[in-house]
Amino acid sequence: MKTLRLLHRWTGGLIGLLLALMGLSGALLVHEDAFLRATVPHAADAQRQDAATLGAMATRVFAAKDRPRSIVLATERMGLHKLSYKKEQQAAFADQDGNIVQAWTSNWARPEVWLFDFHHHLFNGDAGEIVGGVAGLAGLGFVITGLILWWPTRRMFHLRLWPRMMKRAAIVHHHRDLGVLIAPLLILSLTTGAAMNLKWFSQALRAPFSPPAVMEKASAPPKIKGGKLAKDLDWTKVVAQAQARFPGAEVRTIGLPAKAGGLIGIRLRQQAEWLPNGRSMAWFDPATGKMVASRDAQAMPLGSRIANLDFPLHAAKVGGLPYRLVMTVSGLALTLLGTLAVVTFWGNPTGVPKRRKPKLKVVAQAA
Known part of the structure; x- marks a missing residue:
């Protein structure tokens, strides 16, 4: 002890x-x-989740000269979208129509x-x-x-x-x-x-x-090569496909391909998911806007679903x-x-109680 x-x-x-x-x-x-x-x-x-609003916003945001790499969408408690850029500390808040409200380049x-x-x-x-x-x-x-x-x-x-x-x-x-x-x-x-x-x-x-290997495999993105990002991509159609794949789910993030040949990724949160941005995914070919793969977070291994409760x-x-x-x-x-x-x-690093020095009594001597 x-x-x-x-x-x-x-x-x-x-x-x-x-x-x-x-x-x-x-x-x-x-x-x-x-x-x-x-x-x-x-x-x-107030949060807006209809495909038309989200599609129009994405069209406007991604058409900007300095476009972000991803958008974290507004929630019921926070009505702004957060934009993240290639530069690590560059980010911005945008309203739900896609107008930049605040931007910064340093944490x-x-x-x-x-x-x-x-x-x-x-x-x-x-x-x-x-x-x-x-x-x-x-x-x-x-x-x-x-x-x-x-x-x-x-x-x-x-x-x-x-x-x-x-x-x-x-x-x-x-x-x-x-x-x-x-x-x-x-x-x-x-x-x-x-x-x-x-x-x-x-x-x-x-x-x-x-097993860890099973969880890793379930979380891996699809090995599908996408085309070049189309300038006139119909973002409303893209969002609508994701919503159709997971009816009733909340669209949480929209991400552009991280590199050439990558896919557009949309994360959704189904009602049974606790994770704010969800783990359900839909992937799209950037050239055509066609959905090429999806992942249902509720069908992931039990260990992965438990891990999704951490945050x-x-x-x-x-x-x-x-x-x-x-x-x-x-x-x-x-x-x-x-x-x-x-x-x-x-x-007191030692933890040993400090002893008080006894007080000396002065005894007066008779003259």
Whole structure:
């Protein structure tokens, strides 16, 4: 138990601040759509999903001289389309008629963009994504060891949102009790976060349900060569074909071919899918606009379908406002736990209580 306690303390002291910042950024990102509706014109517009509107918008956007490579379409909670370009940090918001509302060429231009870049990539691309995933695994181990260490002291449990006093003993007591109380949510958020960042971890979790090779094959795009993108492509017809293939599904993204010979890809979210942008796909020949392949997310292997739940559970994209508030509490609790872990550790890295020096009594001598 002593070794476990040392491991727990040193882990918290070394990565506690990183976990605290990830918890805080995650709690803020849960409310990204509400922030955009309050600050960006047309973000509160009602969603339009008819083929004519989407087709006219796509025609206008992709006809621009500096056309985007993909469009993430408006949702019920956010009435703007997001355009992504070939340049990594170039993006824009467009209204549902295709008019550019805001554009930027740096992640630092939009607060929710750089906040996501930190939370998911630690401002360091793929390398930061791996580090964040490892931090999530460390945080998961931190929660598990904390539960083990708390068990012998369970009869001393007290529900407090803040330490009774800002002294080490009171902070440690509060840290243990709050950690136990919020542990199920932390396990959920840390596990799903690590699974999204670390492919091997995700595959290991799903392996009992579906072999990794089977999941990889099910997610692979079709090996079909497309023609050159037609200048007069009928985007309304393209969108209508996708909607006919998946009746009642929400059209979520429209993407141009990434390279010569590639296909146009449209992602859709069926009602049974929790993932905001769905995993159902329809592919089209860029030269003719004819649908050449499709993929039903509901027919994917069980392991893949379970993996598709990671993001909506992690980012509170299901469950409405109640679940968003629950995940906000989880993020803020992680912020508090991580911060106080760092404070108590670096205030006394050894963990040995400091002994007070006895006060010397001065005895007056008789003259």
